[in-house]
Amino acid sequence: xxxxxxxxxxxxxxxxxxxxxxxxxxxxxxxxxxxxxxxxxxxxxxxxxxxxxxxxxxxxxxxxxxxxxxxxxxxxxxxxxxxxxxxxxxxxxxxxxxxxxxxxxxxxxxxxxxxxxxxxxxxxxxxxxxxxxxxxxxxxxxxxxxxxxxxxxxxxxxxxxxxxxxxxxxxxxxxxxxxxxxxxxxxxxxxxxxxxxxxxxxxxxxxxxxxxxxxxxxxxxxxxxxxxxxxxxxxxxxxxxxxxxxxxxxxxxxxxxxxxxxxxxxxxxxxxxxxxxxxxxxxxxxxxxxxxxxxxxxxxxxxxxxxxxxxxxxxxxxxxxxxxxxxxxxxxxxxxxxxxxxxxxxxxxxxxxxxxxxxxxxxxxxxxxxxxxxxxxxxxxxxxxxxxxxxxxxxxxxxxxxxxxxxxxxxxxxxxxxxxxxxxxxxxxxxxxxxxxxxxxxxxxxxxxxxxxxxxxxxxxxxxxxxxxxxxxxxxxxxxxxxxxxxxxxxxxxxxxxxxxxxxxxxxxxxxxxxxxxxxxxxxxxx
Numbered sequence: 001x002x003x004x005x006x007x008x009x010x011x012x013x014x015x016x017x018x019x020x021x022x023x024x025x026x027x028x029x030x031x032x033x034x035x036x037x038x039x040x041x042x043x044x045x046x047x048x049x050x051x052x053x054x055x056x057x058x059x060x061x062x063x064x065x066x067x068x069x070x071x072x073x074x075x076x077x078x079x080x081x082x083x084x085x086x087x088x089x090x091x092x093x094x095x096x097x098x099x100x101x102x103x104x105x106x107x108x109x110x111x112x113x114x115x116x117x118x119x120x121x122x123x124x125x126x127x128x129x130x131x132x133x134x135x136x137x138x139x140x141x142x143x144x145x146x147x148x149x150x151x152x153x154x155x156x157x158x159x160x161x162x163x164x165x166x167x168x169x170x171x172x173x174x175x176x177x178x179x180x181x182x183x184x185x186x187x188x189x190x191x192x193x194x195x196x197x198x199x200x201x202x203x204x205x206x207x208x209x210x211x212x213x214x215x216x217x218x219x220x221x222x223x224x225x226x227x228x229x230x231x232x233x234x235x236x237x238x239x240x241x242x243x244x245x246x247x248x249x250x251x252x253x254x255x256x257x258x259x260x261x262x263x264x265x266x267x268x269x270x271x272x273x274x275x276x277x278x279x280x281x282x283x284x285x286x287x288x289x290x291x292x293x294x295x296x297x298x299x300x301x302x303x304x305x306x307x308x309x310x311x312x313x314x315x316x317x318x319x320x321x322x323x324x325x326x327x328x329x330x331x332x333x334x335x336x337x338x339x340x341x342x343x344x345x346x347x348x349x350x351x352x353x354x355x356x357x358x359x360x361x362x363x364x365x366x367x368x369x370x371x372x373x374x375x376x377x378x379x380x381x382x383x384x385x386x387x388x389x390x391x392x393x394x395x396x397x398x399x400x401x402x403x404x405x406x407x408x409x410x411x412x413x414x415x416x417x418x419x420x421x422x423x424x425x426x427x428x429x430x431x432x433x434x435x436x437x438x439x440x441x442x443x444x445x446x447x448x449x450x451x452x453x454x455x456x457x458x459x460x461x462x463x464x465x466x467x468x469x470x471x472x473x474x475x476x477x478x479x480x481x482x483x484x485x486x487x488x489x490x491x492x493x494x495x496x497x498x499x500x501x502x503x504x505x506x507x508x509x510x511x512x513x514x515x516x517x518x519x520x521x522x523x524x525x526x527x
Contacts, residue, residue, distance in 0.1 A: 019145040021213040024206035026163040031198035033167030038175040038191035065264035072267040075453025077132025082446030088233040091137040091223035099199040101130030106192025113185040136445035143433025151365030155358040161426035162354030169347035227439040292437040303451040310455025329404035349418035370511040373431040380424030381489035387416035388482035395475040
């Protein structure tokens with residue numbers, strides 16, 4: 001059995017000071033995100049492009065609604081995906097089957113040039129179903145690499161999170177090049193190649209590495225089998241898939257018509273009701289103990305905080321784009337920087353700063369200075385509020401008649417938003433895997449991604465109210481976002497002492513108290 005150090009971290013430090021198995025999971029997630037972000041920017045352009053230009057010929061509003069439904073469904077599918085992993089498949093099989101579904105989805109989209117629009121939408125459905133299985137479970141597998149007392153957990157998720165952003169940074173560059181030079185479907189095929197690489201990496205590298213890690217630690221796998229195996233799940237899943245297939249057939253033959261915009265407008269309400277209902281189900285009907293209910297409650301509060309964060313953060317494609325296009329001096333030595341290049345700032349900062357956070361949290365933990373997860377959430381919300389504060393100042397400069405403002409306003413704001421994201425998002429993944437009861441890990445991870453979906457939808461609703469002809473709206477928009485973030489950060493700050501009392505000495509909530517408890521135990525036992 002592998003030894004552990006006094007701070008609880010395992011001796012396995014084969015991947016940048018973290019368990020060796022983190023490496024293959026890092027690259028598996030990186031290529032899966034390459035596939036996802038490779039096709040996402042192309043969807044609305046392809047759906048709205050005319051039939052003459054090789055697109056589907058929908059009007060732009062309907063195209064945007066379809067993409068919104070797709071994005072919301074991606075996150076909403078994480079809930080049943082997590083439940084199936086916890087109660088039927090286990091994390092390994094869920095990731096494997098999810099990978100296969102995503103790969104088939106990309107193949108179907110790429111072949112839609114020959115098979116028509118139905119193949120395109122069937123491909124989107126495959127990707128939604130596959131991502132629901134894949135996304136939650138691979139994060140749970142990362143969490144299983146660390147013991148509860150391991151101070152490297154948050155740092156490991158920061159490194160894992162960097163892999164997500166490496167994939168999202170490079171994917172549009174490659175798929176966009178193929179789209180422009182060879183056509184839409186070659187771009188979609190490039191995304192499919194990324195998923196194929198992810199599938200092979202998982203099966204041939206990640207799974208064996210995880211199995212070796214468990215063997216070295218002398219413990220049974222917590223990710224290779226469901227926490228509890230429920231009966232009759234297979235027939236129910238088969239029935240649901242048959243109903244989806246029947247609906248696709250009815251829509252394809254024109255028997256049933258769907259108003260994409262009406263469906264998109266209802267997504268926010270659906271997500272709110274689904275999240276609250278699923279939380280109530282976990283609390284009342286999943287057989288949790290009193291301590292487990294406390295853990296689930298804390299996780300749910302942090303999920304709400306994350307939804308507030310994403311509702312602000314995901315305004316980048318709307319209000320930030322508008323400000324960059326119309327009110328920012330983009331001229332550099334006679335060359336005008338493309339507006340969309342500002343959207344690359346976030347993944348660039350993530351890639352540059354991810355290793356810093358991967359080192360920072362363990363370093364503070366060793367010095368017993370690491371803040372707990374709720375305090376990291378507070379810091380993330382306040383940093384995001386600071387980013388929006390900068391945009392308020394920039395917008396006010398435009399209002400005073402100074403003309404175009406420096407691009408450094410957006411760069412500085414995006415830097416603060418990225419710092420806030422690094423404090424909140426990877427820490428949230430770590431907390432969902434480390435704080436939630438084992439029997440609900442996949443389900444709470446699914447609820448975490450559902451909160452992200454809700455934030456994305458709210459961000460879209462807010463950004464839609466920005467009017468390019470009414471500049472007065474911009475400072476008010478940025479200011480409301482900053483105030484909302486500060487208010488919820490204050491509410492969460494008031495709840496931190498309550499959380500500490502509810503879960504005394506838990507390392508994710510109060511690392512310093514956990515260290516003191518460890519020291520007292522050593523003194524008592526004489527070890």
